[in-house]
Amino acid sequence: MYPNGFFPHGWEPYLLGGLLIGAGVALLFVLTGLIGGMSTVYSSTWSYVVSRPFFQQSNLTRSRVWRLAYAAGLIVGAALWFVLSGQPSRVAVSVPTWQLFIGGILVGYGARLSQGCTSGHGICGLASLSRPSLVAVITFMGTAFLTANIMARVVAPVAGR
Incomplete structure (x- = not known):
């Protein structure tokens, strides 16, 4: 099923990436008391140009400078990683643009609906022992496992014909 294994480039880059992300988020919180979720960066940035009440909430307008x-x-x-690692700066994507666009809309909607993105709940929310984040992460992971298994059993055999 996975011709190159689960980790085609070895497991070390994933471990290093996870440790660096965790350290960065922890450092931000320890030094400033701020929680660094990325979906809020998106909303707070829109507060510069959109006057709708949602985007003009004080927690968004007060935090937009540090979030940017x-x-x-x-x-x-x-x-910097691409420059220092010698990796190609452009990664080929075989997904049609319209699917990326629709996926982006769905992810954005889901992030607003769940009051944060998957990484925000998983990294920042769980670290702060947030129960809503725990529920969100369980929902995200359960949905991901279910989708991956359906895709592996239904779509992959059809594509291999």
Whole structure:
């Protein structure tokens, strides 16, 4: 089923990435008391240009400067990784653009519906012992396991014909 194994590039990069993400989020919280969820970066950035009441909430307008710096650090860090690791800066994607667009809309809607994205609940929410984040992560993971198994049993055999 997985010709290159579960971790085609070895497990070390995933462990290192997880440790760096955890350390970065922990460092942000320890040094500033701030919780660094990315879906809130999106909403707080829109507060600059959209006057609708949701985007003008004080928690979004007061936090947008540090959140933009946080997002910029994410982008700079990724660029730095590509430069230092020698990895190609462009990854080929075989998914049609319209599917990426629809997927982005669904993910954005889900992040708003669950009051945070999967990584925000999984990394920041669980670390702060948030019960709603625990419920969200269990829901995300259960749905992911179910979807992966359906895809492996239904779609993959059909595609292999």
